[in-house]
Amino acid sequence: MTATDDNDRARDSEICTHAFEEHERHQGAMAPPIYQTSLFTFPTLERFTEVMRDERSHFVYSRGLNPTVKLLEDKLAALERGEMAKAFGSGMGAISAMMMTLLNHGDHVLLVNQAYGPTRQLLEQLARFGITFSETGADCASVEGALRPETRLIYIESPSSMLMQLADLDGIAALAKRRGILTAIDNTWATPLFQKPLTHGIDLSLHTLSKYIGGHSDLVGGAVIGSRELVAKIFEHGHQLLGSVLSPHNAFLALRGLRTLPVRMRQHQANVFAVIQHLATQPTVTAIHHPCLATGEAAVWAERQLKGHAGLLSFEIQEPTYERIACFINALRIFCIGVSWGGYESLAISQRQLDGSGPALIRLAIGLEDQELLIGDLENAFRALK
Numbered sequence: 001m002t003a004t005d006d007n008d009r010a011r012d013s014e015i016c017t018h019a020f021e022e023h024e025r026h027q028g029a030m031a032p033p034i035y036q037t038s039l040f041t042f043p044t045l046e047r048f049t050e051v052m053r054d055e056r057s058h059f060v061y062s063r064g065l066n067p068t069v070k071l072l073e074d075k076l077a078a079l080e081r082g083e084m085a086k087a088f089g090s091g092m093g094a095i096s097a098m099m100m101t102l103l104n105h106g107d108h109v110l111l112v113n114q115a116y117g118p119t120r121q122l123l124e125q126l127a128r129f130g131i132t133f134s135e136t137g138a139d140c141a142s143v144e145g146a147l148r149p150e151t152r153l154i155y156i157e158s159p160s161s162m163l164m165q166l167a168d169l170d171g172i173a174a175l176a177k178r179r180g181i182l183t184a185i186d187n188t189w190a191t192p193l194f195q196k197p198l199t200h201g202i203d204l205s206l207h208t209l210s211k212y213i214g215g216h217s218d219l220v221g222g223a224v225i226g227s228r229e230l231v232a233k234i235f236e237h238g239h240q241l242l243g244s245v246l247s248p249h250n251a252f253l254a255l256r257g258l259r260t261l262p263v264r265m266r267q268h269q270a271n272v273f274a275v276i277q278h279l280a281t282q283p284t285v286t287a288i289h290h291p292c293l294a295t296g297e298a299a300v301w302a303e304r305q306l307k308g309h310a311g312l313l314s315f316e317i318q319e320p321t322y323e324r325i326a327c328f329i330n331a332l333r334i335f336c337i338g339v340s341w342g343g344y345e346s347l348a349i350s351q352r353q354l355d356g357s358g359p360a361l362i363r364l365a366i367g368l369e370d371q372e373l374l375i376g377d378l379e380n381a382f383r384a385l386k
């Protein structure tokens, strides 16, 4: 751990807890008030007219700016070392607003690594508006080879959320800058604590707040962070016109999640390492996918980009029929069966289909439960497989 890492950690901890809070403006309240209001009023028409000349910088209507949401946005921008953040009603709200704002008819998007399913589906829909996409691997040579004259955006997931694939952020960002192409990353897996893509030259970092940042499986939200120029444009167009708005109450829950994010991420990391160690002892496990096991150039990227490891992993078993995967997952008692991840609870799913199609992966979201409990649960499930 370097001095810079320590500084980063202390600064992040302050941002998650105290930064931007201004308690004195709210009667000294320790928890920020939830500004549950759709609109804001003005003492005179002159003041209203003045404010409307710069509506995006003032509290006018909660589809635009709201003080509770703004506190969250300021913290997210600071955590990502960006100039500005805009929060959205969901991660997909953020991703679609970003794409609808920045892409034009005739543009091509290059997807690096396996994108989250609905992100890919969104791009399929955008074909109706003359926007095309293709996919490539994560090293610079593959990305360079896949670029087209009309490529406008390189969209990365690193680590991705099924196979936990990594990408060379520095290399791709430098290549894109030389070619005048925008870069965006879904940074949800790592959280802004464990990866700061903007510091590697990526233009926009996107999150679903529904995972680790919320942390308690009780909210859906999203965010885009980057330069003031780009995020203000996404605010003006994609956010305001598509209307995927984060409610003040959900912003409050995300702020509450942020308070404990550093502590929770340390525990997710400790738990995932223990689970991986256990999986590695199981003769039926044929592969484990997690960035801490990266080899070759991916290991170099992990070392350079990741300051820690989140709790989402996937693995493969011998003879991965639907029946065997179901036998394993159904035998789990502590792990619940459900989509999403990043909450306090451990989850298991597989996309394997009854007819044997679909990925032969079992995905585990490792929560915050006691390690003994988790390992005991997995042990039982492996026993059921025999």
Ligand SMILES: Cc1ncc(COP(=O)(O)O)c(C=O)c1O
Binding pocket: 090, 091, 092, 093, 116, 161, 186, 188, 189, 207, 208, 209, 210, 220, 221, 222, 340
């Ligand atoms: C990696 C990733 N990105 C984006 C999303 C979309 O976020 P939301 O569900 O908040 O729209 C998800 C949701 O599961 C996800 O896993």
